[in-house]
Structures are given as structure tokens and as C-alpha cells.
Amino acid sequence: MSDASPSLTSHPWFFCGIGGSGMLPLALILKGVGAQVSGSDRSRDQGRTPEKFAWLEQQGFSLFAQDGSGVISPEQTLVASAAVEDTVPEVVRARELGCRRMSRAELLATLFNAAPKGIAIGGTSGKSTVTGMTGWILTATGHDPTIMNGAVMKNFVGPDTPFASARVGQGDMFVSEVDESDGSIALYRPHVAVLGNVSLDHKSLEELRALFGDFLDRSDVSVVNLDDGEAAALAGRAGKLISFGIENPVAMIGVGAGSIAERPEGISATVIDRRDGSSHALTLKLPGRHNLANALAAISAASAVDVPVADAVSALASFAGLARRFDIVGTSPSGITVIDDFGHNPDKVAATLATLKAHPGRVIAFFQPHGYGPLRQMGAELAGTFARMLGPDDVTILCDPVYFGGTVDRSEGSERIIRLIEEAGGKAEHVATREECGRRMADIARPGDRIVIMGARDDTLTQFARDLLAQLS
Numbered sequence: 080m081s082d083a084s085p086s087l088t089s090h091p092w093f094f095c096g097i098g099g100s101g102m103l104p105l106a107l108i109l110k111g112v113g114a115q116v117s118g119s120d121r122s123r124d125q126g127r128t129p130e131k132f133a134w135l136e137q138q139g140f141s142l143f144a145q146d147g148s149g150v151i152s153p154e155q156t157l158v159a160s161a162a163v164e165d166t167v168p169e170v171v172r173a174r175e176l177g178c179r180r181m182s183r184a185e186l187l188a189t190l191f192n193a194a195p196k197g198i199a200i201g202g203t204s205g206k207s208t209v210t211g212m213t214g215w216i217l218t219a220t221g222h223d224p225t226i227m228n229g230a231v232m233k234n235f236v237g238p239d240t241p242f243a244s245a246r247v248g249q250g251d252m253f254v255s256e257v258d259e260s261d262g263s264i265a266l267y268r269p270h271v272a273v274l275g276n277v278s279l280d281h282k283s284l285e286e287l288r289a290l291f292g293d294f295l296d297r298s299d300v301s302v303v304n305l306d307d308g309e310a311a312a313l314a315g316r317a318g319k320l321i322s323f324g325i326e327n328p329v330a331m332i333g334v335g336a337g338s339i340a341e342r343p344e345g346i347s348a349t350v351i352d353r354r355d356g357s358s359h360a361l362t363l364k365l366p367g368r369h370n371l372a373n374a375l376a377a378i379s380a381a382s383a384v385d386v387p388v389a390d391a392v393s394a395l396a397s398f399a400g401l402a403r404r405f406d407i408v409g410t411s412p413s414g415i416t417v418i419d420d421f422g423h424n425p426d427k428v429a430a431t432l433a434t435l436k437a438h439p440g441r442v443i444a445f446f447q448p449h450g451y452g453p454l455r456q457m458g459a460e461l462a463g464t465f466a467r468m469l470g471p472d473d474v475t476i477l478c479d480p481v482y483f484g485g486t487v488d489r490s491e492g493s494e495r496i497i498r499l500i501e502e503a504g505g506k507a508e509h510v511a512t513r514e515e516c517g518r519r520m521a522d523i524a525r526p527g528d529r530i531v532i533m534g535a536r537d538d539t540l541t542q543f544a545r546d547l548l549a550q551l552s
Contacts, residue, residue: 087114087190093150093178094118095159095169097140098131100229100536101183102158104245106140108190108227111247117141117149119169128538131242147172154178158186161261184263187227187255192268194225194253198380199267201294202275202310203287204426205373206256208365209275211401212377214246214254219394220386223250230421233399252384259290271383272298275376277309278426284309292316300383302376305330321383323375325368329353332379332388339371343438344407346371350378352388359392365400367434405431408544411551414526419544423449423535425460431531432468440527442473443520447513447534448480451489454496462496466505474523475500475507478516481537513543521550 087109094106097118110116117140123132124145136142143149147168150157157173157180164170173180181189191197200210207230214226215234226232226246235243257264259282272294277287292313295301301317304310305327314320324330325339325348335349335358347362348371363370374395381391400406406419418435422428428446435442444465448454454461465475477493493509500507510516520530532544 087112087193090154090156091115091117091152093155093157093169093173095145095157095163095167096120097135097142098122098128098538099160100244100538101160103131103135103242104227104229105158105183105186105190106135107138107245108225108247109186110138110140111225111245117143119143119145119149121145122538131538134241145169150176150178152176152178156181158183182261182263184258184261184266187257188263188266190227191253191255191257192266195251196253196270196384197267198252198254198271198273198384199257199264199269199294199298200255200273200275200376200380201257201259201264201291202273202304203259203278204424204430205275205369205376207401207421208370208373208404209273209376209380210254210256212373212395212398213273213380215398216377216381216386216391216394217250217252217254217384218246218248219397220381220390222252222384222386223248224252224254225250227253227255228401229256230404231402233401234397254380257294259287262286262290264290264294267294267297269294269298271300271302271380273302273376273380274310274313275304275372276307276426277313288313302379302383304372304376306372321379323372323379325372325375330375332375332382334371334375339368341368341437342366350375350388350392352382357388359389361392362396364396364398366405367430367437369430369434370405403541405434406541408541409548411548413551415524415551416529417544417548417551418529418531419541420531420533421535422446422531422533423453424457425464428461428533429464429468431533432464435529435531436468436470440529441525442469443524443528443530444469444473444475445516445520445530445532446475446477447532447537447540448477448493448496449535449537451480451482451492454480454493455488455491458491458496459499462499462505463503465507466500466503469505471506473506475505476516476520477507477509478513479511481534517543517547517550520547524551 098120150172217224295316305324338349
């Protein structure tokens with residue numbers, strides 16, 4: 080970022096849960112602008128993903144056990160997500176000392192709003208991919224943006240940056256995904272607001288329409304997906320509009336009729352800029368029509384800050400994708416492919432399964448629910464998605480929901496989802512532990528199968544996918 084506000088660098092920061100997908104990039108950006116940052120993480124104390132915490136210490140972050148010992152001065156600002164309980168030792172200690180507390184969203188909005196040109200990527204699904212694509216286009220075209228993502232961006236991974244979910248640039252643009260699930264989208268004042276889709280996830284549709292409508296209202300330029308009925312209905316809230324869509328014939332940035340060619344490892348199409356009639360050949364290394372829609376969103380966002388469509392299309396040819404977003408881990412000697420994926424809500428799971436079902440071969444879908452609360456909220460829809468998208472030969476396997484401690488109601492688990500999938504005509508199995516699921520999948524897998532490992536909020540799923548591939552090999 081070209082100029083950090085003195086209020087960000089004049090005092091030390093302490094992150095509770097510094098290794099989390101939302102916290103880590105923020106800590107990197109803050110440190111990148113010159114702030115002093117330390118933190119703690121329950122995962123570190125439990126010995127999970129030790130390589131991540133070792134790397135953070137190499138970067139100069141001071142890490143502490145999650146016992147309150149790192150909170151030592153009233154000068155520190157404690158960054159903790161809204162979900163962190165008041166009984167966590169850091170929170171208790173910060174309250175005793177009178178430290179200021181900020182949520183992850185408040186800090187991100189402060190950093191974002193301080194940038195001259197903020198590009199906010201909103202919507203229920205695809206935000207991380209669109210953020211990565213937009214950030215890559217701006218980097219490739221020399222704009223040196225700061226990028227805040229919830230996922231590791233493969234283009235920026237290197238020996239010194241293995242966890243590249245953020246990039247600190249010197250230009251005036253700040254690209255970030257913004258979250259509607261906690262209502263924090265209301266904190267952002269974007270130059271460009273991107274709205275990819277609106278669907279049920281954490282809030283009711285009425286709440287989402289209000290949040291996303293206001294989001295467009297506050298921006299100078301709005302980029303809206305006309306293929307999504309809910310998003311299109313909000314396009315009237317935009318001041319200056321750039322619309323996109325694969326299907327909608329009036330979208331300003333669209334796709335030439337009959338030009339889409341899908342491959343198991345990618346997709347290509349002719350991008351049409353209806354504002355000047357020009358056409359551009361786009362080739363993506365990522366499969367699935369949802370990624371073509373994501374690309375149109377990123378091309379439109381770049382266009383909103385005056386990057387020519389031709390340059391944006393050209394940059395996307397070298398976009399390598401994100402970790403855990405339809406990430407092909409490998410194929411065993413017998414021809415069984417293992418894929419690591421972040422799918423965790425009905426929309427994301429449906430996009431992943433649609434991509435798999437566009438090509439021949441049986442699908443074994445493993446799903447680890449990311450908590451008991453989310454399972455109650457969207458379990459029925461999730462079950463319907465698995466039952467609807469998968470065929471009679473395919474199978475869904477669920478382990479018990481991930482549980483990292485706390486006071487959540489654990490009375491209703493994966494068994495209900497299995498029952499709902501079966502009632503809707505699908506084939507599903509509940510295997511309590513993840514290790515047993517791995518053994519079960521290795522037993523039933525046969526040549527030509529694709530095994531997809533799905534779930535959120537647990538970095539160890541990637542290692543689980545790698546171990547499964549090793550078992551199959």
C-alpha cells in the first residue's frame with residue numbers, strides 16, 4: 080500500500096487466531112506497511128500445520144501460546160473475530176489491560192478504506208477466485224496492487240511466500256473479498272463493487288438484498304452478474320454499471336455464442352465486449368463454467384479501473400488458481416484422481432460437482448462439515464445438492480463435523496444429512512472419523528474415479544488429500 084495511515088503503525092497489534100484464513104493475510108498486510116504484529120493460535124498449541132507457524136516466525140511475527148501471555152500492554156490492539164468467546168485468555172487479558180479490540184472485518188475495512196482505489200469483491204460464492212483473478216490482472220498489467228484473499232494464490236507462491244493469501248503492493252489499488260455473512264460488508268466504501276451472486280448461506284435473502292443493494296449504492300462503479308437473478312435485480316442500485324454474464328444477451332461483457340469449450344483441466348471461450356464490439360480469445364487453466372463467470376467478473380472489475388479488456392483476457396491465460404479451489408492433487412498409477420476443494424455451502428458444492436459431472440467417470444465426494452451450526456443452517460439444502468448433482472454410481476461420504484472446542488450444540492450431526500440424501504434418492508455413507516473415511520475411499524475407489532475432498536476452516540484437509548493419493552499409489 081502506497082501510504083499506511085499512522086494510526087495503523089503507531090502501536091503494536093496482537094492477533095488471536097493469527098493462522099486463520101481470514102487473519103493471516105491481514106497480519107501480513109499490516110506487517111507489510113510497517114506495523115509490529117504478534118499473535119497466538121489454538122492450532123499452533125494443538126500442533127497442527129507447524130510449517131505455517133514456523134514460517135510466520137521466520138517473517139518476524141512473535142508467536143505465543145493462547146494463554147494470554149502475549150497481551151502485555153494497553154497500547155496493543157487485539158484483533159479477534161466476532162466468534163471468539165469472551166473467556167479466551169487473550170480476550171480476558173486485553174479487557175483487564177483496557178486494550179482496544181477490533182474484529183477482523185473492522186481492521187480489513189480500515190485498511191481497505193485507506194486505499195485510494197478499493198476494489199471490493201462481493202457475492203455468496205466465487206469471491207476468493209475473483210479476488211485472485213482481479214489481483215493477478217492488475218499485477219500483470221503493472222498496477223502493483225495490494226491483495227487480500229481468504230485463500231492462497233498460486234501465482235504469488237514462492238520459496239519465501241508459501242502462504243500467499245495476501246500481497247502488499249505499492250500502487251493505489253487494494254483488491255479484497257468482502258464478507259456478507261457477518262454483515263461487515265456495510266463497513267466498506269469501495270471505488271469498485273463487484274457482485275457475483277446472491278444466494279442463501281448465512282443470512283436470509285431479505286437481509287442479503289439489503290446488504291448487497293447498499294453495497295452497490297456506496298460504490299463509484301458497480302460490476303454486476305446479470306446471469307444471477309438476485310444480483311441482476313439489484314443492478315438498479317448502481318451509479319455507474321458494468322454488467323457481465325455468460326447467458327444474458329445484454330450484459331456489457333459476455334461470451335460469444337457457441338464459443339465455450341470445456342476440458343477436464345480448463346475452459347476457453349470468446350469474450351465479447353459489447354460496448355465496442357471487440358472479441359477476445361480467453362483460455363483458462365481452471366475448469367468449469369463457474370470459473371468462466373468468475374473470469375468475466377474479474378475482467379469487468381479491471382475494466383472499471385481502465386485496464387483494457389484485451390490486456391485482462393491476456394493476463395488470465397497465466398492465472399494459476401487458488402489452493403483448495405478445485406485443486407488437482409494428482410492421479411494415482413491406476414488412474415484415480417484426487418481433488419482438494421473448499422466447497423462447503425450448497426452453491427460452492429454444486430459448482431464443484433457440476434464441473435466433475437461435465438466429464439465421464441464416477442465421483443466419490445467426501446465432505447467434512449465445518450461445524451455443527453452451519454450443518455443445522457444449510458444441511459437440508461446441502462443434502463439436496465448432493466442428491467441432485469450426483470448419479471446412481473456416485474457416492475457421498477461424510478465424517479463427523481469438525482469441532483475445535485467451544486460451547487456449540489452438538490446434538491445434530493452428519494447422520495441427518497446422510498438420511499436426507501438417501502431420502503432424496505442419493506447414495507451416501509456416514510463414517511465417523513476422517514481416517515476411517517480415507518480407508519473406506521481407498522477400498523472402494525477404482526480406475527477412472529475422481530475423489531473430491533471438500534470442507535472449510537481446516538487446513539489439514541489438504542494433507543488428508545495428499546495422504547489419500549499416496550495410499551492409492
